[in-house]
Amino acid sequence: MARFYLTTAIDYVNSRPHLGTAYEKITADVIARYKRLCGIDTHFVMGNDEHSQNVFRRAIELGLDPHEYCNQMENEFREVWGKLGISFNDFIRTTESRHKAAVQKIAETSFQVGDIYEGYYEGWYCISCEAFKQEKDLVEGKCPLHAMLSPEWIREKNYFFKLSKYRERLLAHFEQNPNFLQPSSRANEIVQLLRGGLEDISVSRAGQSWGIPLPFASDNVVYVWFDALINYASAVGYGTDGERFTSLWPADLHIVGKDITRFHAVVWPAMLMSAGLALPRQVFGHGWVTFGGQRMSKSLGSSVDPIEVSEHFGSDPLRLYLVKEIVYGNDGEFTWDRYIERYNVDLANNLGNLLSRLAAMVAKYSDGRVSASGASGKLPKVASEVLIRYKAGMEALALHEGAAAVFQLVDATNEFIAETSPWVLAKQPENAAKLASVLFDVAEALRIIGVLLIPIMPSASAEILRRVGETTPLHDLKLDDDGCWRASGSRNIVAASPLWPRANNPIIQPEINESKEKS
RNA sequence: GCCGGAGUAGCUCAGCCGGUUAGAGCGUACGUCUCAUAAGCGUAAGGUCGGUGGUUCGAGUCCACCCUCCGGCACCA
Numbered sequence: 001m002a003r004f005y006l007t008t009a010i011d012y013v014n015s016r017p018h019l020g021t022a023y024e025k026i027t028a029d030v031i032a033r034y035k036r037l038c039g040i041d042t043h044f045v046m047g048n049d050e051h052s053q054n055v056f057r058r059a060i061e062l063g064l065d066p067h068e069y070c071n072q073m074e075n076e077f078r079e080v081w082g083k084l085g086i087s088f089n090d091f092i093r094t095t096e097s098r099h100k101a102a103v104q105k106i107a108e109t110s111f112q113v114g115d116i117y118e119g120y121y122e123g124w125y126c127i128s129c130e131a132f133k134q135e136k137d138l139v140e141g142k143c144p145l146h147a148m149l150s151p152e153w154i155r156e157k158n159y160f161f162k163l164s165k166y167r168e169r170l171l172a173h174f175e176q177n178p179n180f181l182q183p184s185s186r187a188n189e190i191v192q193l194l195r196g197g198l199e200d201i202s203v204s205r206a207g208q209s210w211g212i213p214l215p216f217a218s219d220n221v222v223y224v225w226f227d228a229l230i231n232y233a234s235a236v237g238y239g240t241d242g243e244r245f246t247s248l249w250p251a252d253l254h255i256v257g258k259d260i261t262r263f264h265a266v267v268w269p270a271m272l273m274s275a276g277l278a279l280p281r282q283v284f285g286h287g288w289v290t291f292g293g294q295r296m297s298k299s300l301g302s303s304v305d306p307i308e309v310s311e312h313f314g315s316d317p318l319r320l321y322l323v324k325e326i327v328y329g330n331d332g333e334f335t336w337d338r339y340i341e342r343y344n345v346d347l348a349n350n351l352g353n354l355l356s357r358l359a360a361m362v363a364k365y366s367d368g369r370v371s372a373s374g375a376s377g378k379l380p381k382v383a384s385e386v387l388i389r390y391k392a393g394m395e396a397l398a399l400h401e402g403a404a405a406v407f408q409l410v411d412a413t414n415e416f417i418a419e420t421s422p423w424v425l426a427k428q429p430e431n432a433a434k435l436a437s438v439l440f441d442v443a444e445a446l447r448i449i450g451v452l453l454i455p456i457m458p459s460a461s462a463e464i465l466r467r468v469g470e471t472t473p474l475h476d477l478k479l480d481d482d483g484c485w486r487a488s489g490s491r492n493i494v495a496a497s498p499l500w501p502r503a504n505n506p507i508i509q510p511e512i513n514e515s516k517e518k519s
Numbered sequence: 520g521c522c523g524g525a526g527u528a529g530c531u532c533a534g535c536c537g538g539u540u541a542g543a544g545c546g547u548a549c550g551u552c553u554c555a556u557a558a559g560c561g562u563a564a565g566g567u568c569g570g571u572g573g574u575u576c577g578a579g580u581c582c583a584c585c586c587u588c589c590g591g592c593a594c595c596a
Contacts, residue, residue, distance in 0.1 A: 012596045049596065121594090163593095189523065189591065196522095201594050224594070260596070267594090325531080331589085338531070341545060349558050357555040364554070404544095418560040423553065498556045 003041040005248050006032050009256045010047040010092065010231050013055055013073035017080050019334060022306035023289045026319050027328060027399060028255040029086045033455035034394045034402075037479045043248055045235045046081070047092035048074055049228045051221070056210040066210055070095060083307055084315045085458055092235040094212075094227055102234030103222055104215045106275045107203075111216050115162045115274040121202045125154040158220055159204040166270035167198045173269065179282060181265045182397060183329040186258060186285045190265050201225070201267065229268045233277070250278040261285035284397055287331035289322065304334060313500065316457035317343050323456050324403035340503055348502040351410050351449070355467060357417060358442050359495035365426045370440040370469075371490035373433055377420065379441045380485040382412040383448050387483050390452055406452045413445040443468050443493055444485060451482050460499065467494040 008028045011021060025046060032044035050070045059069035074093060081088065092099060110116045171194045174180060174187060181187040204220035205211070211221025230238075232251055237244035256264050264283045272279050291304050309318050321342050326332025362368055386409040393401030416438075425435035450464035454474060462474050469491030472482065 009596080014596090052596075054596090123594095185524070192522065193591090193593080196592090199593070203594085224596075228596075257596090258590085262591090262593070263596090327532080333531080335531095338545085341531095344556095344558095345545070348556060353556055353558045355555095357559080359555090361554045414559055417554075418552070421552075421554090426554085500556080502556050502558075 002039070003043065003248070004032075004035045004253075005043045005045075005236065005251045006035070006253050007045045007232050007235075007251055007255065009254075009260060010049040010094065010228060011077065012052065013048050013050055013070055013077070014058060016076050017306065018303040019291070019306045019309065020289045020303070022080065022084055023322050023326075024255060024257065024286060025081060025086045025088075026084060026322050027286060029084075029088075030319070030323055030399055030455045031253070031255070031394075031397070032087060033458060036475070037451075037454050037477065039478050039480070043090070043236070044088045045090045045092060045232070046086070046088045047090075047231055047235065048077060048094070049231070050093055050095045051211045051227050052224070053208070053210065067095065080307060083310060085319070087458075090235055092231045094231060096234075098237075098240045099231060099234040100212050102239035103212045103227055103230045105239035106230055106233070106271065107222060107226070108215045109276065110161065110271070110274045111214075113274060115165065116159050116203065117162070118157060119160040119200075119202070120155050121158050121160075122153065122155045124151040125156075156206055158202055158206055158223075159214060159217065160200045161203045161226065161271070161274070163200050163267065163270050164198045166273055167194055169273060170194055170198075170266060170269060173279065180279075181261060182282065182284045186261050186265070190262060193262065194266070198266070225263050225267055226271065229263065229271065232268075232280070233272075238277075251280040252282065254280050254283045256283065256285055258285035258287055285329070287326070287329060289326065290331055290333050291335075309339070313343055313347075313503070314459065316460040317347055317500070320346065320403065320457055323399045324407070326400060328397055328399045343500065344502055346407060346410075347500040348498070350407065350414065351464075352498055352500040354410060354414055354417075354442075355446060355464060356498055358439070358446060359467065359493055361422050361426075362439055362443070362493040363495050365422065365435060366439055368495070369490055369492055370443045371436060372440050372444075372486075372488045373437045374487070375433075375437050376441050376485075376487065377416060377438065379413060379416055379445045380487070383409055383445060383485050386412075387448070387452070387479075390483075391479070394455070403456055406449055406456075409445060409449055409452075413442055413449075416445075417442060443491060444487075447491075448483060448485065451477055451479065463499060467496060469493055 006028060008024050011017065017025075028044065028046075032042050035042040048070065050066075050073075055070065056066050059066040062069060064072075070093065074091075078091065107116065171191065174191050174194070178184070178187070181190060203223050203226035204214055204217070205223045206220050208221050211223070212227055214220045214222060232254065233245070233249065234240075236248040238249070254264050254268075261283060264280075264285075269279045306318065318339075321334075321339055322332075324346070325338070325342060362370055386405050389405040389408070390402045393399065393403075393405060420434075420438045422435055422438050425431040425438065446464060447468045447470050450461045450468060450470065453464070454461040454477065458474070465474070465477075470477075470482075
């Protein structure tokens, strides 16, 4: 059986996830569910990144043991992902022993082949933070968190990874695998970077307790990327379950934010080369969800709570909005006005209303049941064209195109009803066969719509399929069979209250904090 | 400063390798059906495609310069 291993970036546990973070998980989930719908054995991994001095400090501030703090954050994250319908198969935390084993194994392997060596790292060091600071992070030469103290220029012995050694191999990989990093504009940036040369990177810090010790130098803990990136391997058994690792590695797709594509497209592949492991097949760098024109950020007051959004209409409309309205790979704006607009148009007026129209007509004209009659109108052809466009979009990670294709079938079905006017046919006994055919076609189009929407709106799809009499359980439906027109059988059509009531009253918008004027 | 991206109808955006009257959705105006969630369907108005100058038989689509906005420029997840 074909398999697909998909990951998102693991998240820093500094606060509850905002809509921007949720966007990444939702789009990845759409891909995962799409692959499953295609009958592919899909393994979808997410997780939390817990080793960081910031996390450690935050826990201390709250008077918590860091592990305890991370446990609490895990629960919060899991709760949000659960409410958004994220169907991950595994959730990895970097403090888990399986992760520690993998990091140490890769570090050891890399060390053995001579890719990790002792060196000196220099920089501004804030004593209170117990961490090095970048020049750009300092405000007037001071640590923004501890402005009372002047940072010190410190030279520390730690370990470096020979990133520079892999420059040519990485360049060759980019040349030979033009789809390795998407969107392609990102790949161009990376190639430029590689041509310009690579510097070795520091991969450890001395004198810290919160982290994974280097196996060959236990007074050093592994630093940031050399820890976090390895989650993709540790989650599938590297260092703990070789058989499992062999069956799942390499990853087919890493979904990450565009800001960290470099680490996934340069550092991570180099680490894998050093450890003698295969590279992931593809990395996709998505854009930001902006709010008020700005990237979501708690400190700027430009963040939106995904749970708050989903409490209005449910998680499905939010998922649809994010997938359909934002070109995957580009930035996209979230506004409450536009969100409500799309909800009303796509879901209340078009798809939801279509479902109601069908149910009412079938109840009135056909005793709640539709049967295939042989002759069909234009919908089978439209449906097959839509299926092709849908698949093309999803396969190419143009998720917005896949989603848009489904709604082309919704539109065509509403048009078809207007063109055939079943209410007129119903008054003409001689047109009974025609009427039956029209009603069946509409029901069948809706059934296909329900199937195609499974990855995007899983809960709503289940309800749509129930109402149009699809009896196969959701997880048994397969795109290549059930996404095609079925010109046979008869089905009960369930009449029920509107799936998405029109939102006529404006939502009371949550207070938007004015972003502070930056001086 | 360097590199890259973007600037197309009121709004949000499509426009691949240059080719007939520049597209979609929403919004607006008008018309229309009545099965439906005052939803559906149809028609129309609306754009000198950031600016200037080029290449070309022909440019939103290529080139140069300029203006505006955004991102990246490496140890920050």
